[in-house]
Amino acid sequence: xxxxxxxxxxxxxxxxxxxxxxxxxxxxxxxxxxxxxxxxxxxxxxxxxxxxxxxxxxxxxxxxxxxxxxxxxxxxxxxxxxxxxxxxxxxxxxxxxxxxxxxxxxxxxxxxxxxxxxxxxxxxxxxxxxxxxxxxxxxxxxxxxxxxxxxxxxxxxxxxxxxxxxxxxxxxxxxxxxxxxxxxxxxxxxxxxxxxxxxxxxxxxxxxxxxxxxxxxxxxxxxxxxxxxxxxxxxxxxxxxxxxxx
Amino acid sequence: xxxxxxxxxxxxxxxxxxxxxxxxxxxxxxxxxxxxxxxxxxxxxxxxxxxxxxxxxxxxxxxxxxxxxxxxxxxxxxxxxxxxxxxxxxxxxxxxxxxxxxxxxxxxxxxxxxxxxxxxxxxxxxxxxxxxxxxxxxxxxxxxxxxxxxxxxxxxxxxxxxxxxxxxxxxxxxxxxxxxxxxxxxxxxxxxxxxxxxxxxxxxxxxxxxxxxxxxxxxxxxxxxxxxxxxxxxxxxxxxxxxxxx
DNA sequence: GAGTGGTCTAGACCACAGC
DNA sequence: CTGTGGTCTAGACCACTCA
Numbered sequence: 001x002x003x004x005x006x007x008x009x010x011x012x013x014x015x016x017x018x019x020x021x022x023x024x025x026x027x028x029x030x031x032x033x034x035x036x037x038x039x040x041x042x043x044x045x046x047x048x049x050x051x052x053x054x055x056x057x058x059x060x061x062x063x064x065x066x067x068x069x070x071x072x073x074x075x076x077x078x079x080x081x082x083x084x085x086x087x088x089x090x091x092x093x094x095x096x097x098x099x100x101x102x103x104x105x106x107x108x109x110x111x112x113x114x115x116x117x118x119x120x121x122x123x124x125x126x127x128x129x130x131x132x133x134x135x136x137x138x139x140x141x142x143x144x145x146x147x148x149x150x151x152x153x154x155x156x157x158x159x160x161x162x163x164x165x166x167x168x169x170x171x172x173x174x175x176x177x178x179x180x181x182x183x184x185x186x187x188x189x190x191x192x193x194x195x196x197x198x199x200x201x202x203x204x205x206x207x208x209x210x211x212x213x214x215x216x217x218x219x220x221x222x223x224x225x226x227x228x229x230x231x232x233x234x235x236x237x238x239x240x241x242x243x244x245x246x
Numbered sequence: 247x248x249x250x251x252x253x254x255x256x257x258x259x260x261x262x263x264x265x266x267x268x269x270x271x272x273x274x275x276x277x278x279x280x281x282x283x284x285x286x287x288x289x290x291x292x293x294x295x296x297x298x299x300x301x302x303x304x305x306x307x308x309x310x311x312x313x314x315x316x317x318x319x320x321x322x323x324x325x326x327x328x329x330x331x332x333x334x335x336x337x338x339x340x341x342x343x344x345x346x347x348x349x350x351x352x353x354x355x356x357x358x359x360x361x362x363x364x365x366x367x368x369x370x371x372x373x374x375x376x377x378x379x380x381x382x383x384x385x386x387x388x389x390x391x392x393x394x395x396x397x398x399x400x401x402x403x404x405x406x407x408x409x410x411x412x413x414x415x416x417x418x419x420x421x422x423x424x425x426x427x428x429x430x431x432x433x434x435x436x437x438x439x440x441x442x443x444x445x446x447x448x449x450x451x452x453x454x455x456x457x458x459x460x461x462x463x464x465x466x467x468x469x470x471x472x473x474x475x476x477x478x479x480x481x482x483x484x485x486x487x488x489x490x491x492x
Numbered sequence: 493g494a495g496t497g498g499t500c501t502a503g504a505c506c507a508c509a510g511c
Numbered sequence: 512c513t514g515t516g517g518t519c520t521a522g523a524c525c526a527c528t529c530a
Contacts, residue, residue, distance in 0.1 A: 015499060041515060052501045057516085065311075067492045073516045074508035086491045187491040193439040193457045193482035209455045211439045236439035241487075245332045245433040246313045261518060287496060298520045303497085319497045320527035 016051055020059035023049070028068060028079055031222040035081040035183055039069065042077075082184050084173065088191050088215055089147075089232065091241040102141055106149075106170045110136035113155060113162045120152045123218060123229045131155035133162045135172075138203060139234075145204050147234035157227050158182060173219075182227070187219040193236060200233055211236035262297055266305035269295070274314060274325055277468040281327040281429060285315070288323075328430050330419065334437050334461055335393075335478065337487040348387055352395075352416045356382035359401060359408045366398045369464060369475045377401035379408045381418075384449060385480075391450050393480035403473050404428060419465075428473070433465040439482060446479055457482035 027033045040048065045056045060077060063069045067086075071077045116124070116132035124132075132152045139147040151172070153161055158180055160166060168175055176182050196210045204210075213236045219228040273279045285291075288306070292299045306323060309315045313332075317323045362370070362378035370378075378398045385393040397418070399407055404426055406412060414421055422428050440458045447454045459482045465474040 017499080043515090054502080055500060058499090060516095071516060072509080074510080074514080076509095076515060080492060082492055084491060086489075088487070088489060185492075189489050189491060191487040191489075192485055193459050195441060195455065195457045209441065211441045211457055213439050239438055241334070241437040243332075243334060243435050243437075245330060245435060246326060246328055246431075263518080289496090300521080301519060304518090306497095317497060318528085320495080320529080322496060322528095 017055050017058040017062070020045070020049060020051060020056055021062055024059065024063060025068070029222075029224065031183075033079050034222075035079050035185065037079045038076045039079060082173075082186055084171065084187075087187075087217075088189050088241065089234070091239060104139045104141055104146065104170070106137045106139045106168075108135060108137050108168050110134065111162060111164070111168075116152060120229055124152070124154050124226045126154050126156075133158060135161075135168070137168075137172075146238070147232055148200060148203060149230060149232045151228055151230040153228045154226070157221065157225075176227075183222050184227070185220050185222055187217050190216045191241075192216075194233065196233075204233075204235060206235060213239045263301050263304040263308070266291070266295060266297060266302055267308055270305065270309060271314070275469065277429075279325050280468075281325050281431065283325045284322045285325065328419075328432055330417065330433075333433075333463075334435050334487065335480070337485060350385045350387055350392065350416070352383050352385045352414075354381060354383050354414050356380065357408060357410070357414075362398060366475055370398070370400050370472045372400050372402075379404060381407075381414070383414075383418075392484070393478055394446060394449060395476060395478045397474055397476040399474045400472070403467065403471075422473075429468055430473070431466050431468055433463050436462045437487075438462075440479065442479075450479075450481060452481060459485045 024033075024039070027039075033039055039045075042053050042056045042060070046053045049056070060069060060071070064071060064077075067080055067083075069077055070080055112134055114132055114134050115129050116126060118128065120132065121128055121130055126132075133155050135149075135151045135153070137149040137151070138145050139149070153176075155162070158176055160180060161175070166175060166179065173184050177184055192214045194212045194214045196204065196206055196208060196212050198208055200212065201208045201210060204212075212233045215232045215234075217228075217230040217232070218226055219230070221227045270279075270285070273285075279285055286294065288299050288302045291302045295302070306315060306317070310317060310323075313326055313329075315323055316326055358380055360378055360380050361375050362372065364374065366378065367374055367376055370376075372378075379401050381395075381397045381399070383395040383397070384391050385395070399422075401408070404422055406426065407422070412421060412425065419430050423430055438460045440460045442450065442452055442454060442456045442458050444454055446458065447456060450456075450458075458479045461478045461480075463474075463476040463478070464472055465476070467473045
């Protein structure tokens, strides 16, 4: 079926749909296609790249599977916005064991500009002792505190975040994305367990030594640039993560 | 493109490939197709069910994604055997933080026939006070104990498992599947955290109150029948579970 | 060589969104 | 109405496995 040669650089032994995937991945990672953007339609991509519609469809299906794109029938294909509902913290069911969603309200007792601790600077790939916006938050279910968050933001990337003028909603990333216009692209999370030290125990109103689930999160903006490191500690007694093995 | 009507019961609004998926799923769940079996080839299924090859391919691709099937080019498509490497416990990196696989050797201090505790009977969907094979195991990395497993097997389904004649290897399911010829199909796991009580602390050689990661597992044989409940406790200091959010 | 799955194409028809 | 993605088909060619 000789109708032409793909106009994108191919590679021997590499399936064409992978080439198309990589092309789209590059467009996204470089920021040419930003979260929320509409990407060209299947047929446009097919003619532009000189491959068949089926090949484009397969490439897009794979990227949809990776949650980098999403599609709406009749509308088009879009670049995904990050969805923090995919955080491991959705497995905290504070209070109701029925699995109903429980709203967690957050307060912000500490917010200040400071010099970043060495480990944090390293994680954020920032120079030693660079400026950070440090934010501490406590999450409540009703009146009872259930989690503590400590966040360090690379101050150079989020100018104004430290200002008390800027109100921080429960989902903090909304401020950064909508008000400061800094795109949040992805995040890595690591889950472990710990026991409560004295200060954590008192704010969470648990016994000293009570079990905690600890979630470390590294958040990235465009071009694979880390922008925030966060460590969240929550009561273990209401955490459960379920999977299926096959 | 009228070449015939699918010979499997369809449903209005339901895509054909879903119908094919459901057909294969039923064949697997009922036990007609057992783990390890070779299923009919794409073309055989296509003519048998009177749908196109592409539709069969899409159905199979979806089931491969669900890890219910796997394919080998040039050989065929097979029903998956359960893979306990998918257990959440693969995220325990005992000792080496480099992520290298570390072999955990297991011993079996307790093995006996007993009356099942009420909660266990309920989980295994067995009558009150039914007979269970209770097995307790300790996992070691080198000389240091790192985890404790307590398992209850529905005795009626695994005759002879309690016998001391039967040697239990590190992967216990091998005995059940290979020697007792009882298929293991899938398992559900729930992860939580706890602190060590006195007996656990002494066997694991940690302080009383040290953080533990707890994994509850319900294992199923054919026809969705639960066969084993297991609770594993491991030291939290060497557990970390990583994900990516997008 | 025969049979399997893997890739790729071309094109039909449908359901849905939005003007 | 047009354009989008979703489903389904038919068939070509390739790569791999095994007798």
